[in-house]
Amino acid sequence: MSDEHRTDLTGAAGTQVIRTVLLDGVVGAAWAILRDGDSATLVVEPVVRVSRTRREALLAEGLALLPLLAVDATAHDVHIA
Numbered sequence: 107m108s109d110e111h112r113t114d115l116t117g118a119a120g121t122q123v124i125r126t127v128l129l130d131g132v133v134g135a136a137w138a139i140l141r142d143g144d145s146a147t148l149v150v151e152p153v154v155r156v157s158r159t160r161r162e163a164l165l166a167e168g169l170a171l172l173p174l175l176a177v178d179a180t181a182h183d184v185h186i187a
Contacts, residue, residue: 129152129154137149147185148175149187169182
């Protein structure tokens with residue numbers, strides 16, 4: 107992980123580890139699941155520039171992964187910030 111993004115991904119004190127996405131073997135985004143009733147949205151926040159091709163891959167991977175992470179949700183969505 108680059109020093110430039112270390113604080114963005116570990117919190118101000120450096121003690122909280124944020125869930126991350128590897129892009130070409132390097133930490134390139136953070137992710138979280140937001141719940142609203144029976145729906146779950148995977149929010150991906152890149153810390154590097156994401157190409158259209160990579161963005162489409164992130165969306166596809168997120169849609170495949172989200173039902174495993176939010177098994178009780180009846181609706182799933184992925185949002186790339």
